[in-house]
Amino acid sequence: MRIAEPVAPPVVLACLACGFDYTVTTVDVDGCRLGAVWTCSCGIRYIPPGGETSHRVVRP
Secondary structure (H helix, E strand, C coil), rough: CCCCCCCCCCCCCCEECCCCCCEEEEECCCCCCCCEEEEEEEEEECCCCCCCCCCHCCCC
16 A cells, blocks of 8 residues: 655745745554654644644644
8 A cells, every 4th residue: 555645735834943835744643544744854743733634734
C-alpha cells in the first residue's frame, strides 16, 4: 500500500523561532487512521487536534 505525501495546509502560519522552516510527517494514529506532525528546525513539534483531516487547516 502506498501512502501519499502530506499536503501543506491552506492556512499559513509560522513558528516564531523558525518562520516557515518545518517538515510535515504523516503518522499512523491507531492502525487505520492517518495524522500529521509538524516539526520545526528549532525542535518544536505540533500535532493538530481533531484527527486526520484537521492537519490541512492548522500548522505551527
